[in-house]
Amino acid sequence: MKNKSNILDSNVLITGANRGLGLGFVKHYLRKNNTVVACCRDKTKAVELINLESNYSNNLIIETLDVSNENSKDALVDRLKVRNLKFDLIINNAGVCIEENLGDWTKDGFQKTFEVNTLGVALFSQAIHEFLKEGGKLINISSGMGSITLNINPEAALDAYAMSKAALNIFTARLSQKLLPRNIVTIALSPGWVQTDMGGEEAPATVDGAVAEMVNTIDKLGLQESGKFLSETGEELPW
Ligand code: NDP
Numbered sequence: 201m202k203n204k205s206n207i208l209d210s211n212v213l214i215t216g217a218n219r220g221l222g223l224g225f226v227k228h229y230l231r232k233n234n235t236v237v238a239c240c241r242d243k244t245k246a247v248e249l250i251n252l253e254s255n256y257s258n259n260l261i262i263e264t265l266d267v268s269n270e271n272s273k274d275a276l277v278d279r280l281k282v283r284n285l286k287f288d289l290i291i292n293n294a295g296v297c298i299e300e301n302l303g304d305w306t307k308d309g310f311q312k313t314f315e316v317n318t319l320g321v322a323l324f325s326q327a328i329h330e331f332l333k334e335g336g337k338l339i340n341i342s343s344g345m346g347s348i349t350l351n352i353n354p355e356a357a358l359d360a361y362a363m364s365k366a367a368l369n370i371f372t373a374r375l376s377q378k379l380l381p382r383n384i385v386t387i388a389l390s391p392g393w394v395q396t397d398m399g400g401e402e403a404p405a406t407v408d409g410a411v412a413e414m415v416n417t418i419d420k421l422g423l424q425e426s427g428k429f430l431s432e433t434g435e436e437l438p439w
Pocket residue numbers: 215216217218219220221222240241242265266267268292293294295296316320341342343344390391392393394395396397398399400403
């Protein structure tokens with residue numbers, strides 16, 4: 201069975217959609233005539249998303265979702281059932297980066313990081329996968345920092361973050377096998393280093409540039425890529 205090669209006139213759900221890369225994905229998929237469910241923690245503070253509503257009142261749905269909160273996930277699933285929406289593409293984009301180095305590591309820092317970047321993705325994927333259409337795509341936004349082989353910048357205070365993304369990677373590989381019978385493509389996708397609140401101003405890539413590269417990679421995905429860890433340009437990354 202072929203996977204839909206181009207996401208157009210499709211239903212797309214994005215987590216962490218109020219700023220950074222999530223907001224960039226929302227803008228892209230709205231411009232391409234898709235229906236977008238943009239999930240954010242606090243709708244009242246999602247100014248940029250709310251501003252988009254005036255131009256895209258028919259195809260932008262803003263939903264509340266805290267991926268680390270079970271009640272929040274359950275409530276979203278109930279609302280989606282009422283809407284009777286099925287998705288061609290789900291992007292697990294929400295993430296946090298709590299910087300603590302050897303000497304400052306705290307249980308709280310590790311827990312909060314894993315609760316969003318790893319458990320948040322795993323449990324939200326469990327809650328949402330039945331809303332994916334046969335042949336749909338599930339994209340987990342990972343990071344090169346999660347590659348054990350590359351072990352990028354080990355002196356930086358990004359240990360919990362790197363661990364959480366490495367764990368996300370093995371989760372993605374395992375989930376891909378479970379969703380393959382429904383012809384769903386599941387990948388871990390690294391955005392590169394991007395100018396966002398998390399990436400910082402010195403990052404080489406802009407949000408628009410990184411999103412353009414990632415959507416190009418997402419558009420081209422077929423079942424043969426399922427379970428892989430890819431860069432923004434679609435190159436396979438080492439685990
Ligand atoms: P930002 O910090 O700019 O945005 C993070 C987004 O995640 C915000 O919308 C934030 O919402 C949301 N979020 C955080 N915690 C939760 C939660 N518990 N529930 C729901 N949403 C939450 O980061 P980026 O846009 O840069 O990052 C997006 C993804 O890309 C992340 O997964 C990140 O790890 C990954 N990435 C980014 C890189 C970069 O260079 N920028 C490099 C490699 C990977 P709120 O506004 O409410 O805090």
